[in-house]
Amino acid sequence: MNTPKLWVFVVLLVSLVAVACGGTPSQPAASSPEIPAQTESAAPAQPQAPARGKIVISNWDAYMPSDLLEKFTAETGIQVELALHATNEEIVGKLVASKGKGFDVVFMTGQFADAVAKMGLLSEIDYAKLPGSANLFEEVKRIPFTKYAVPYTWGTTGLCYRSDLVNYEPDSWYDLLKPKPELAGKITMLSTDRWLLLPAQKALGFSANTTDAGEMQQVKDLLIEAKKTLLAYDDTTFYSKLVSGEALLVEAWDGWCNYGIAENADIRFVIPKEGSDLWVDTMVIPAPSENKEAAYAFIDYVLRPEIGAWVAENILYKVPNRMVMGSLSTDLLTTFPNLSIPPQELLKQEALQDVGEAQSLYSEIVAEVLASGQ
Amino acid sequence: MRSQTWLRFHSSLVYIFLYAPILMLIVLSFNRSGLPTAWGGFSLYWYAELLQNRALLNAALNSLLVASGSTLVSAAFGTLLAMGLERIARNLVLDAFVFLPMIIPDIVLAIALLSFFTFIEMPLSLLTITISHIVFNIAFVAAIVRTRLSYFDNTLEEASLDLGAPPLKTFFKITLPLILPGVIAGSLLAFTISLDEFVIAFFTAGPAQPTLPILIYSMVRFGVTPDVNALATIVLSLSALLILIAQRFGGTEGFF
Numbered sequence: 233m234n235t236p237k238l239w240v241f242v243v244l245l246v247s248l249v250a251v252a253c254g255g256t257p258s259q260p261a262a263s264s265p266e267i268p269a270q271t272e273s274a275a276p277a278q279p280q281a282p283a284r285g286k287i288v289i290s291n292w293d294a295y296m297p298s299d300l301l302e303k304f305t306a307e308t309g310i311q312v313e314l315a316l317h318a319t320n321e322e323i324v325g326k327l328v329a330s331k332g333k334g335f336d337v338v339f340m341t342g343q344f345a346d347a348v349a350k351m352g353l354l355s356e357i358d359y360a361k362l363p364g365s366a367n368l369f370e371e372v373k374r375i376p377f378t379k380y381a382v383p384y385t386w387g388t389t390g391l392c393y394r395s396d397l398v399n400y401e402p403d404s405w406y407d408l409l410k411p412k413p414e415l416a417g418k419i420t421m422l423s424t425d426r427w428l429l430l431p432a433q434k435a436l437g438f439s440a441n442t443t444d445a446g447e448m449q450q451v452k453d454l455l456i457e458a459k460k461t462l463l464a465y466d467d468t469t470f471y472s473k474l475v476s477g478e479a480l481l482v483e484a485w486d487g488w489c490n491y492g493i494a495e496n497a498d499i500r501f502v503i504p505k506e507g508s509d510l511w512v513d514t515m516v517i518p519a520p521s522e523n524k525e526a527a528y529a530f531i532d533y534v535l536r537p538e539i540g541a542w543v544a545e546n547i548l549y550k551v552p553n554r555m556v557m558g559s560l561s562t563d564l565l566t567t568f569p570n571l572s573i574p575p576q577e578l579l580k581q582e583a584l585q586d587v588g589e590a591q592s593l594y595s596e597i598v599a600e601v602l603a604s605g606q
Numbered sequence: 607m608r609s610q611t612w613l614r615f616h617s618s619l620v621y622i623f624l625y626a627p628i629l630m631l632i633v634l635s636f637n638r639s640g641l642p643t644a645w646g647g648f649s650l651y652w653y654a655e656l657l658q659n660r661a662l663l664n665a666a667l668n669s670l671l672v673a674s675g676s677t678l679v680s681a682a683f684g685t686l687l688a689m690g691l692e693r694i695a696r697n698l699v700l701d702a703f704v705f706l707p708m709i710i711p712d713i714v715l716a717i718a719l720l721s722f723f724t725f726i727e728m729p730l731s732l733l734t735i736t737i738s739h740i741v742f743n744i745a746f747v748a749a750i751v752r753t754r755l756s757y758f759d760n761t762l763e764e765a766s767l768d769l770g771a772p773p774l775k776t777f778f779k780i781t782l783p784l785i786l787p788g789v790i791a792g793s794l795l796a797f798t799i800s801l802d803e804f805v806i807a808f809f810t811a812g813p814a815q816p817t818l819p820i821l822i823y824s825m826v827r828f829g830v831t832p833d834v835n836a837l838a839t840i841v842l843s844l845s846a847l848l849i850l851i852a853q854r855f856g857g858t859e860g861f862f
Contacts, residue, residue, distance in 0.1 A: 288813045293824040315813035316824035325713075326809055329720040334730060334813075468826055547828060 286311040287336035287526045290323055295339065296534065297542045304533050310526045320344040327353055332518035336527040342512040343426065345381035346586035354380040355519045361528040364535030369575045372512065372552040375583045381514030382531050385487075385549040388508045388573070388581045389427055392489035393481040394474055396498040405435035405504045408483055409458040416461040418480040420473060423465035425598045426509070426584055431483055432458070434506045440582045443590035448597055455601045465602065474499055485511070486570040490548035493568055501570045503581070510581040512552070544571060550578070628842065635835035656833040656840075665821040666837060672732055672807070672817055673800040676739035681793040683740070684747025685785070691748070692755045705749065707742040715742065716809035723810060730812035738810045739800045746799065747792035754788030798845065 293316050301312045317323040320341050327338065332353035340348070348354055356379060359365050365373075365382065372383045391402050398415065402408075408431050411419055422428055426440070432451040433440050442448065463479050464470075471492030473479035484492075489501040515534065517527045533539070540556035543549055548568055551557065552575065565572045587594060635653070639646025656662065691701060707715065719738045723730060762784070766776040782789075804819040811820060818841075822834055 290813070292827045293821065294828040313813035315811070316816050316820060317808070318820075318823035318826055322808060325717065326720065329717045329809065330724045333724055 284309050285523050285526055286313065287521075287523050287530060288313045288315060288334060289337040289339075289530065290315040290317050290335055291339040292317065295547065297539065297546075300534075300539065304530060308526075308529055308533070310529060312530065324348055327518060331520065333520045335518050336521040336523055337530050338516050338518065339384065340381075340514060340516060341584075342375065342377050342381060342383075342514050343584040343586050345514050345516045346377040347588075347591075348516070349377065349380035350586060350588070353519055355517045355521065355524065356380055357382055357517070358528075362532045362535060364532045367535065367537065367553045367555045369552045369554055371575045371579045374579075375510075375512060377583075377585065378512075378514070381512075381516045382535070383552045384513045384515055384534065385543055385547070386510065386512040386552050386578065387486040387550050387570075388503055388510055388578055389422070389430060389483065389485050390489070390501055390503040390508055390570075391481060392471070392474060392484035392492060392499060392501050394477065394496070394498055395500045397477065397480050401502070402481055403502055403505050405431040405506050407504075408481060409435055409454060411461050411481065415481055417463055418478070419462055420464045420466040420470045420479050420482040421458075421462060422470075422483050422485075423467045423602075425594050427483065427485075428465065428598055428601065429455070429594065430509055431455075431504075434504065434508060437506065440509045441585050441587055443587055443593075445593065448590075448593055452597045452601060455597075456604045459601065459605055471495075471499075486573070487547060487549040489570065490568045494548070497567075503573075503577075508581045510578055510583045512583070513549075631835055632839050632842070634832065635839040637832070637835075652833045652836040655831070656836045659831070659833055662818075662821065662833065662837055665816050665818045666841070668732055668815050669801055669818040672735050672739060673797050675736040676743050676800045677793050677797040679736075680740045680743035680747050680796050681789055684744045684792060684796075685751050685789050687744060688748040688751035688755055689781075692752055692758075705745055707745040708749070712803075712805040716806040719806065720809045730810060732812070732815050734810045734812065735807050735817065738806050739796075739803065742806075743796035743800060746795050747789070750792035750795065751785060751788040754785045758784060794849065797848075801841075801845075 287310060289312060291314065301314060305311055315335070317326070321344075323338060323340055324344050324347065327335070327348060328351065332348075345354065359373075362382065368383060372378065372386060375383075391405075391408060393402055395401075400412075407415075408419060408421065421431065429451055430440055432454040433442060433447075436447070436450055436454065438444070438447045438451065463473070466473065466482070470479065470482040470484060471488055474482055474492045475495045484501070486501055489499065492499040493501075515531050517524060517531075521527055535553065537553060537555035537559065540551035540553045541559055544551050544556055544560055545564060548571065550571055550573065557572075560571065636648050636650070637646055638649035638651050687704065691704065716738075719734075719741070720730075723734050728734060758781075762780055763776055766780045767773070771779065802819055804823060807817045808820050808823075811817065816824070818837075822830075825831070825834070
C-alpha cells in the first residue's frame with residue numbers, strides 16, 4: 233500500500249524539480265531579448281527601417297478581421313502580438329497598473345481613452361502620420377478626446393423593439409422608463425454604468441456627462457422607479473431576448489440592435505426624441521510605447537476602407553469613414569437601416585466623455601439602483 | 607426510516623441544483639443549431655468546429671500549462687510550509703500571513719502582482735501567470751495539508767528515527783504517506799482554482815498567450831461561438847476523470 237503511493241510522489245517531486253529548473257533559466261532567457269531591445273530604442277541613430285520590429289496590441293476578440301494581423305505583417309514586416317480584453321474597465325485597470333507599459337496600440341471606448349489620457353498615459357496622436365485619417369468624417373474629429381484616440385467605430389444608443397408585437401411606435405426614453413402596461417416586465421436596459429444612467433439622464437433633459445449631484449439624485453429616483461417594470465439589466469443577450477419575444481422593448485446600442493434584426497426583420501431601432509449619446513470606439517497609443525512608428529503604421533492600416541467595410545458588414549457598426557459608408561451595398565443598408573444614420577445626425581447626440589471626479593458618484597448611484605428593491 | 611427518505615429527497619434536490627446547469631451545457635454542446643433557445647438536433651458539429659478553432663485550443667493548452675505548473679510548485683512548497691508552520695514556528699502572526707493570499711480580493715492581488723512585475727521589468731508571459739497562481743495556491747495547499755498534520759501521530763516518526771532511519775527516509779517512508787491525502791486534495795483544489803482563475807491571469811498575462819478564461823471573456827462582446835460548450839464539456843469530463851482517479855488512489859480512507 234505504501235510503495236505505490238511513494239512512487240507516485242517521487243514522480244511528482246521529480247517533475248516538480250524539472251518544472252522549477254525549467255522555470256528559472258527561462259526567466260533570464262525571456263527577459264534577455266528585452267534588454268538589447270531597450271538599448272536599441274534608446275540609441276536613436278540605428279540603421280534599422282523605422283516601421284519594423286514588433287508591436288503589441290489589445291482588442292476585443294473578433295472585433296477586427298481575423299486575417300488582419302497576418303496581412304499587415306506580410307505587407308510591412310512588423311510583427312504583431314495580440315492580447316485580448318473583455319471590457320474597457322479591465323484594459324484600463326491593466327494600463328494603469330503597468331503605467332501604460334506593454335502595449336503599443338489599444339482599442340477602447342472614447343470616454344475611457346479620455347480618462348486614461350488625463351492620467352498622462354497616452355501619447356498625443358499626430359494625424360500627419362496617419363494619411364488614412366483624411367477619410368475620417370470631419371465631425372468625428374471635433375470630439376475633444378480624438379486628440380489622443382483615433383476613431384475606429386461609432387454609434388449611438390436607442391430603443392430596439394419588436395414592431396410586430398408592440399402596437400405603437402416608441403420614440404421616447406419614457407417608453408422604456410415608464411412603459412405602457414402591456415410592456416411592463418418585457419423591457420431590458422443596459423447594465424454598464426454610463427448606459428444604465430443614460431435613459432434617465434436624457435429623459436430628464438440632463439447632459440449624459442452631468443456632474444451635478446442634484447440632477448444625479450433625480451436620475452437615481454427615476455431609475456429605481458423604472459426598475460419595477462424591468463425584465464433585466466442586460467448587456468450581452470438583450471437582442472436574443474427580443475428575438476425570442478421574452479423582451480419587447482430594450483435599450484440597445486445601434487450595432488447590437490442589428491444583431492437582433494439579423495434574426496428577425498420585425499425588429500426596429502429608434503433614437504429617442506430627447507436625444508441620446510454618441511459613443512466612439514477608438515485606438516490609442518500608450519505613452520511608454522517603444523515602437524510608435526510601427527503603432528502608427530498599424531493604425532493607418534486599420535483606417536483603410538476595406539477594414540472599415542469589413543467592420544460595417546460583419547460587426548454591423550457604423551464607421552466614421554466616408555470611403556466606407558459610401559461603399560456599402562444597398563442590401564445591407566436596407567436590412568440594417570441604422571447603418572445609414574448620417575454623421576450630422578450622430579453628432580447631434582452627446583459624446584460620452586470622462587466625468588472625472590463624478591465617476592465615483594456614478595458608480596455609487598449605479599450600485600444603489602442595481603441593489604434597490606431586492 | 608422516514609427521515610432517511612427525506613434526506614434522500616433533499617440530497618437529490620441539492621444534486622439537481624448543482625448539476626442542472628452543467629447538464630444543460632453538455633446537452634447544448636450536442637445541439638446542431640448552436641442557439642441556446644432552439645434545439646436543432648443531435649450533432650457532433652461543434653466538436654468538429656472546436657478542432658478547427660486553433661485559438662481556443664491554444665488557450666486551453668495555456669490554461670493546462672499554467673494550472674499544472676502552479677499546482678506542482680505549490681504542492682511542494684505548500685506542504686513544506688505547512689510542516690514548518692505546524693512544527694517549528696507556531697506563531698499566530700505568521701499563520702495569518704500565510705492565509706492572506708486566500709483572503710485578499712483577486713483584483714487587489716492582481717494589481718499588486720502586475721505592479722511588481724512592471725517594477726522588476728519582468729516581461730509578462732505564461733510564466734508570470736504561473737508565478738502569480740503559485741502565490742495563492744501555496745496558501746490553499748498549506749491550509750489543507752495543515753488540517754492533515756494537526757492530527758498527525760508524532761510517535762510514528764519518533765519510532766522510525768529510533769529504529770535508525772535517517773530523517774529524509776523517515777519523511778518519505780512515514781510522514782509523506784500519512785499526509786499524502788492532504789497533499790493530493792490540496793493539489794486538486796489548487797489545480798481547479800488555477801484552471802478557471804480570470805482576474806489575476808488577465809492582469810499578469812502577456813500578449814498572444816491568453817488562458818482559456820481570458821479568451822472566453824474577450825469573446826463575449828462579438829464572438830461567442832457554441833464550440834465553447836464543446837470545449838467546456840471536454841474539460842469537465844477530464845476534471846471528473848481526474849477526481850475519480852484521485853479518489854481511487856486515495857483508497858478507502860478518502861481525502862476530504
